[in-house]
Amino acid sequence: MEKLNTIISNHISNWNMVWFGLIFWGSVFNAIAANYETTLSPILWYACGLLLGTVAKIRGTWLWKA
Amino acid sequence: MEGVGQVAEEFSFDKEKEIARSFSKRFQWEMMLIGVGQATIWLCLWPLVIYGYISLFVGSLIAIVCACFAYLPSHEAQHGNFSRGNPKRRWIDSFVSHYTLITLMFPHDLMRCTHMKHHAYTNNPEKDPDYDTASSKSIWGVIVATQAGITKYQSIAETYKDDKAFMKSFHKGLNVALMYRAILLILVVMFPLEALLLWWLPSKVGVIYLSAFFSWYPHYQMDTGRYKDTKFWSHWMPRYLNHSMQLHFVHHLHPGIGHYDEPKAIEALKPFLVARKVPGAEEIPERVEYNPLIKL
Numbered sequence: 001m002e003k004l005n006t007i008i009s010n011h012i013s014n015w016n017m018v019w020f021g022l023i024f025w026g027s028v029f030n031a032i033a034a035n036y037e038t039t040l041s042p043i044l045w046y047a048c049g050l051l052l053g054t055v056a057k058i059r060g061t062w063l064w065k066a
Numbered sequence: 067m068e069g070v071g072q073v074a075e076e077f078s079f080d081k082e083k084e085i086a087r088s089f090s091k092r093f094q095w096e097m098m099l100i101g102v103g104q105a106t107i108w109l110c111l112w113p114l115v116i117y118g119y120i121s122l123f124v125g126s127l128i129a130i131v132c133a134c135f136a137y138l139p140s141h142e143a144q145h146g147n148f149s150r151g152n153p154k155r156r157w158i159d160s161f162v163s164h165y166t167l168i169t170l171m172f173p174h175d176l177m178r179c180t181h182m183k184h185h186a187y188t189n190n191p192e193k194d195p196d197y198d199t200a201s202s203k204s205i206w207g208v209i210v211a212t213q214a215g216i217t218k219y220q221s222i223a224e225t226y227k228d229d230k231a232f233m234k235s236f237h238k239g240l241n242v243a244l245m246y247r248a249i250l251l252i253l254v255v256m257f258p259l260e261a262l263l264l265w266w267l268p269s270k271v272g273v274i275y276l277s278a279f280f281s282w283y284p285h286y287q288m289d290t291g292r293y294k295d296t297k298f299w300s301h302w303m304p305r306y307l308n309h310s311m312q313l314h315f316v317h318h319l320h321p322g323i324g325h326y327d328e329p330k331a332i333e334a335l336k337p338f339l340v341a342r343k344v345p346g347a348e349e350i351p352e353r354v355e356y357n358p359l360i361k362l
Binding site: 012013016019020023024027028030031032035061062063064065 | 210213214220244247250251254255258259261262266
């Protein structure tokens with residue numbers, strides 16, 4: 001059980017930005033696109049979120065470095 | 067205690083403490099009302115927006131105001147200012163703090179343990195959890211510091227890894243933080259724009275507001291040590307818009323003084339603060355004004 005907790009905890013601290021980008025920003029981008037009635041596939045908007053999260057993970061921050 | 071024994075007998079620490087204690091007894095009902103009230107209003111915004119009774123834009127503006135009011139009631143609870151040492155009333159501290167912090171997505175236990183360390187090591191670059199914002203060169207620096215997110219807490223945990231009580235609270239808080247994150251990610255799939263504008267954005271604005279007025283202004287360019295780590299400062303805003311943080315130094319001296327009793331306490335303690343050379347103490351007015359709640 002402790003090992004599982006450690007694995008989950010490590011995964012979250014390493015990949016939280018990527019998951020957040022995919023799910024949170026992907027959903028938000030998709031909703032905004034739907035509001036403007038774009039015909040592009042939702043997959044594209046979720047991919048944008050994933051890309052944003054991946055860039056944030058590589059840079060270590062969402063916006064500016066302190 | 068640094069600086070405590072260096073003034074005339076009439077301004078002794080014991081006398082200062084006695085006066086402070088007389089302002090540390092009242093039940094902080096205003097704070098409870100604000101904390102429970104803002105969180106309840108914020109929760110009500112969700113059905114009101116989802117069912118179209120109010121627009122998302124209006125809901126978001128109200129949520130931002132709620133977020134700015136969310137921390138201070140928890141802050142009182144972190145210092146036990148609702149229970150006042152009565153074990154039977156400790157649930158009020160816990161309830162108010164957990165409930166009010168929902169708007170900010172902050173976990174009570176994490177806030178409490180890091181805030182206690184902030185009091186113990188104010189302005190210490192290695193040990194003060196708020197040092198990143200307090201040492202920012204400008205408001206912009208504060209905004210940048212607020213988006214450090216999990217990295218900041220990883221470094222705090224590293225500093226206090228040998229402090230068992232701290233780490234226990236820290237991990238407890240971390241679990242609540244993860245729960246908040248999971249709820250946000252579930253909500254965003256169902257109600258994407260509502261999750262963004264009713265929760266995520268207001269919490270960000272709230273954190274920037276708090277960092278600027280609670281951490282930066284009162285501690286910026288200050289030293290370490292009692293009477294030196296926090297200052298009296300002035301601002302164009304009426305006090306009730308910045309949560310009276312000009313008076314934050316008295317909180318660092320006597321955390322038991324209730325927030326809405328601080329103006330009266332400062333008026334009474336002014337000679338002591340001047341004698342101790344608290345930064346800005348000579349500029350404290352004889353009567354601290356512009357706080358509507360103190361007159362209720």
